Amino acid sequence: MPKTKSNIRSLVESLLKQASVKSPPVPVDLLIRRQGIEIVRKNLDDDTSGFVYVDPKTDDAVIGLNVSHSKTRQRFTLAHELGHFMMHKSSGGHLHVDDRDFFVRFRTKHSREGLDIQEIEANAFAAELLMPTRFLEQDVKQIKDGVSVSEEKSIRIMANRYGVSLQALLFRLANQGLLESSFLE
Amino acid sequence: MREIRQATRLTQVMIAAETGLSRQSIANIEKGRQRFMLHTLCDIARALGVDPSSLLPATNNLSLLSVDMDQFALSPKAKRFVLSVLESKLGAPKDAKDQK
Numbered sequence: 001m002p003k004t005k006s007n008i009r010s011l012v013e014s015l016l017k018q019a020s021v022k023s024p025p026v027p028v029d030l031l032i033r034r035q036g037i038e039i040v041r042k043n044l045d046d047d048t049s050g051f052v053y054v055d056p057k058t059d060d061a062v063i064g065l066n067v068s069h070s071k072t073r074q075r076f077t078l079a080h081e082l083g084h085f086m087m088h089k090s091s092g093g094h095l096h097v098d099d100r101d102f103f104v105r106f107r108t109k110h111s112r113e114g115l116d117i118q119e120i121e122a123n124a125f126a127a128e129l130l131m132p133t134r135f136l137e138q139d140v141k142q143i144k145d146g147v148s149v150s151e152e153k154s155i156r157i158m159a160n161r162y163g164v165s166l167q168a169l170l171f172r173l174a175n176q177g178l179l180e181s182s183f184l185e
Numbered sequence: 186m187r188e189i190r191q192a193t194r195l196t197q198v199m200i201a202a203e204t205g206l207s208r209q210s211i212a213n214i215e216k217g218r219q220r221f222m223l224h225t226l227c228d229i230a231r232a233l234g235v236d237p238s239s240l241l242p243a244t245n246n247l248s249l250l251s252v253d254m255d256q257f258a259l260s261p262k263a264k265r266f267v268l269s270v271l272e273s274k275l276g277a278p279k280d281a282k283d284q285k
Binding site: 038040042044045046048051053062064066095097099 | 259260262263266267269270271273274
């Protein structure tokens, strides 16, 4: 069953609430460990960002993370894999491997369409987790009519504060209608 | 592992000699107190004269995994990455986690 934006938002909000996360940067490592998931870091010269594996018998989960990618990419990967764990694990085990852009992914022959939806959902989860709607709204509140072109510097500072790339933040702000349209031109 | 070792009347010292590990390591591995590499598991299995899978908990994650893996169009590097992480995880005995 596909998840709506508000499903994902409330899922993330409950995770943040349980861990008493009230401001950025969101401690994604901590949130993962709170789910009983182990993170194994490897330096890999490859586009593979990471994967999540759920043991079919024990439900134990492990996330493999490629630490050769940038810090912000690693945070996004962790959040993305946590999203798969929270939303897509099914009985009978689960393996989900993701490459750099999460779009040209490794998919099974059988359920191509279903997996596309899962990727979109995991990305939406990651964006919501790292840049929670509530936090963003608070930040942008002071600046009337969204963040303006002249604010590029403040957006950079904001991206650092959230531990995300500038690109990810801009995309997120635009998606949430919090960015002046002129910024995108 | 201890059950198998005792059944074959081998001592920890004998297994240690066969595998090149210390007796203390063998004792720790038997108690699930020590992480070890997959090849160590194979060495111990060889010393005991049993199949490595017989030393694992009821589920053999890796064999299940390889079935799953075949469904994925993984690059060789990606496949090695996944396997190496899962092997390191497999090396951690189940009850070691509970003791944390």
